[in-house]
Amino acid sequence: MDIQKKTQALRDQINDHNYRYYVLDDPHISDSEYDGLFRELQKLESENPRLVTKDSPTQRVGNKPLSSFDTITHRIPMLSLANAMDETELRAFDARIKKGLNTNDDIVYMAEPKLDGLAVELVYENGLFINGSTRGDGNTGENITQNLKTISAIPLFLRTDVHDTPPLLEVRGEVFMSKTGFKKLNKMRKREDLPLFANPRNAAAGSLRQLDSSITAQRPLSIYCYEAGTIEGITFDKHQKFLSALKDWGLPVNPQIKKVKNIDEVIDFHHNMEKQRDLLPYGIDGTVFKINAVAQRNVLGIRSRSPRWAIAGKFKAQQVTSVVVDIIPSVGRTGAITPVAKLDSVHVGGVVVTNATLHNQDEINRKDIRIGDNVLIQRAGDVIPEIVKVIVNKRPKGTSRYLLPKECPSCGHEVFRPEGEAVARCQNLSCPAQMKGRIEHFASKVAMDMDGFGGQLVDQLVEKNLIRTVDDLFRLTFNDLIELDRIAEKSAQNILAAIQDAKQTTFARFIYALGIRNVGAHLSKVLQQEFSSDIEKFMSASLEELETIDEVGAIGAKTITKFWSDPSNVEIVKSCLSLGVELEMVQEPKSHALKGKTFVFTGTLTKFSRNEAKTLAEAHGASASGSVSKKTDYIVAGTGAGTKLKKAKELDIQVLTEEEFLVMIQ
Ligand code: IVH
Numbered sequence: 001m002d003i004q005k006k007t008q009a010l011r012d013q014i015n016d017h018n019y020r021y022y023v024l025d026d027p028h029i030s031d032s033e034y035d036g037l038f039r040e041l042q043k044l045e046s047e048n049p050r051l052v053t054k055d056s057p058t059q060r061v062g063n064k065p066l067s068s069f070d071t072i073t074h075r076i077p078m079l080s081l082a083n084a085m086d087e088t089e090l091r092a093f094d095a096r097i098k099k100g101l102n103t104n105d106d107i108v109y110m111a112e113p114k115l116d117g118l119a120v121e122l123v124y125e126n127g128l129f130i131n132g133s134t135r136g137d138g139n140t141g142e143n144i145t146q147n148l149k150t151i152s153a154i155p156l157f158l159r160t161d162v163h164d165t166p167p168l169l170e171v172r173g174e175v176f177m178s179k180t181g182f183k184k185l186n187k188m189r190k191r192e193d194l195p196l197f198a199n200p201r202n203a204a205a206g207s208l209r210q211l212d213s214s215i216t217a218q219r220p221l222s223i224y225c226y227e228a229g230t231i232e233g234i235t236f237d238k239h240q241k242f243l244s245a246l247k248d249w250g251l252p253v254n255p256q257i258k259k260v261k262n263i264d265e266v267i268d269f270h271h272n273m274e275k276q277r278d279l280l281p282y283g284i285d286g287t288v289f290k291i292n293a294v295a296q297r298n299v300l301g302i303r304s305r306s307p308r309w310a311i312a313g314k315f316k317a318q319q320v321t322s323v324v325v326d327i328i329p330s331v332g333r334t335g336a337i338t339p340v341a342k343l344d345s346v347h348v349g350g351v352v353v354t355n356a357t358l359h360n361q362d363e364i365n366r367k368d369i370r371i372g373d374n375v376l377i378q379r380a381g382d383v384i385p386e387i388v389k390v391i392v393n394k395r396p397k398g399t400s401r402y403l404l405p406k407e408c409p410s411c412g413h414e415v416f417r418p419e420g421e422a423v424a425r426c427q428n429l430s431c432p433a434q435m436k437g438r439i440e441h442f443a444s445k446v447a448m449d450m451d452g453f454g455g456q457l458v459d460q461l462v463e464k465n466l467i468r469t470v471d472d473l474f475r476l477t478f479n480d481l482i483e484l485d486r487i488a489e490k491s492a493q494n495i496l497a498a499i500q501d502a503k504q505t506t507f508a509r510f511i512y513a514l515g516i517r518n519v520g521a522h523l524s525k526v527l528q529q530e531f532s533s534d535i536e537k538f539m540s541a542s543l544e545e546l547e548t549i550d551e552v553g554a555i556g557a558k559t560i561t562k563f564w565s566d567p568s569n570v571e572i573v574k575s576c577l578s579l580g581v582e583l584e585m586v587q588e589p590k591s592h593a594l595k596g597k598t599f600v601f602t603g604t605l606t607k608f609s610r611n612e613a614k615t616l617a618e619a620h621g622a623s624a625s626g627s628v629s630k631k632t633d634y635i636v637a638g639t640g641a642g643t644k645l646k647k648a649k650e651l652d653i654q655v656l657t658e659e660e661f662l663v664m665i666q
Contacts, residue, residue: 175222526552
């Protein structure tokens with residue numbers, strides 16, 4: 001056989017085996033035989049590069065890593081599903097359907113497991129896989145075509161043995177990682193000292209969102225398809241027929257999907273799935289029921305975010321008992337102190353649980369959770385396991401109420417709990433546990449705006465002990481940076497230039513960058529005006545002085561004074577200033593026409609951008625905020641204004657056009 005025919009025959013064989021394996025669930029050869037064929041094709045193609053075709057199974061990992069994902073707008077929005085929490089709600093759904101269809105006849109549904117993965121859309125044009133995207137916000141998602149191509153279960157072209165290829169087929173499905181694939185992956189990561197994924201869903205999501213598709217290619221991902229987007233050239237009157245066409249085209253469909261003839265069969269399916277869920281090779285978090293007849297679907301239509309013709313049946317949260325072996329306070333990246341219960345390890349829903357979050361002191365008090373207690377643990381879906389309650393009659397003798405320490409477990413500085421807040425925090429700028437988080441925030445775009453400071457760079461700088469506190473950023477040298485992984489001369493110079501540039505900043509940016517609790521971007525600007533960009537004055541402001549500033553209030557004033565009462569915080573700020581940080585004087589407002597007023601700009605403005613509008617408002621003494629609240633005085637709404645405008649109307653806030661706004665400042 002000539003080489004060209006031989007490579008094509010091998011490609012066909014491999015694609016057929018994929019189809020048997022993923023769609024028919026009926027493999028005819030072993031994994032190692034499959035690997036043998038694959039290697040043979042690779043060898044032939046590498047010896048004869050001109051024979052490589054775009055849709056060859058060897059070309060699944062193609063291009064260079066991306067720097068970011070493009071977006072793709074879904075032709076038809078990707079909806080979500082309304083939930084039924086129990087049998088009663090499933091029956092209520094069925095009753096609603098009958099009422100909507102004005103019938104007493106039984107409704108035929110397709111019953112499907114609700115896969116716990118990531119929804120994606122695949123687009124095939126004339127049978128060829130063109131692109132694929134995440135669900136995103138439902139309207140636009142990320143273009144993850146490169147990564148989807150690495151998933152062998154996704155055919156690069158559709159089979160034509162039964163149906164012709166439609167000019168356009170958009171199909172939706174769930175990308176997931178099997179339970180065994182997940183275990184293997186984590187085992188490997190543990191050996192390599194890499195952080196472990198919490199569950200198969202996170203592992204699947206993390207794998208799909210890789211910019212480098214060669215990483216995705218190493219992850220055991222699969223897919224089941226379950227809905228249509230736009231289809232041209234062929235129509236289906238039943239969902240069942242659509243699913244069966246998908247299989248004929250070579251797209252995997254979950255073999256557990258079943259037609260059910262009435263609501264009793266719906267309930268049976270739901271209970272059966274709940275019983276079986278631990279035995280399934282992949283994670284599911286419920287069931288989905290969809291009306292089979294497309295004509296009935298069309299009568300019912302959709303709500304804003306979910307179809308009326310489908311529902312997700314939720315499983316009960318899974319509960320088991322365990323013992324609290326210890327309670328450990330941990331400090332998060334933002335200084336929040338969160339107590340974590342260490343448990344005797346238990347299996348809940350196929351996952352080993354050893355920790356449960358206790359949230360905060362109030363939560364511990366409310367449930368009176370003590371070290372040594374027998375407790376009921378609950379795991380619902382993706383969320384971190386929780387303690388439902390203490391089994392008090394099993395409480396051992398000699399336990400005592402648990403109190404969070406008054407000092408930060410990481411740095412030993414005093415912990416502060418702002419009034420009215422549930423969470424206690426460490427406000428120390430030099431707390432090691434918060435180092436990475438604080439530095440990332442300090443350097444970020446909205447704060448000091450140091451270009452090129454991503455999480456990876458910060459991780460390295462902290463791990464190599466090059467920075468301990470934010471002022472150390474201004475001490476970095478070329479030699480420090482060039483030592484780091486993946487930093488070449490040019491990027492070291494760029495980073496230094498970005499740090500140098502960032503030194504010329506404003507009071508507002510600098511204060512915001514410090515990450516003082518309650519002092520967000522907006523309040524920083526208010527403070528800038530109040531203290532006329534004088535940081536010394538701000539650092540020594542008294543509680544009373546701060547309290548009188550409208551937007552600071554009693555709670556904010558306490559947080560701020562507490563922050564400055566820590567001498568190490570003052571020292572770090574002084575050190576930044578002596579290392580060259582300069583807070584330029586921000587111009588006095590052009591007028592006080594809008595003094596004390598808060599504006600929200602929303603929608604598309606035509607005379608200026610939203611940012612320009614904000615600056616304009618600020619120049620006339622107003623403050624601009626990103627969200628509508630009772631404190632908002634005016635909302636300026638451009639075209640396409642949505643939820644903010646709605647909320648403003650509910651709160652009876654005056655709505656202005658751009659023109660009306662301009663009149664106010666003229
Ligand atoms: S259908 C028009 N079917 O659940 C309905 N979704 O809450 C669109 N999901 O975003 C979804 N298994 O990620 C459908 N068999 C299934 C599903 C399923 C899992 C997920 C999917 C979707 C979410 C909706």
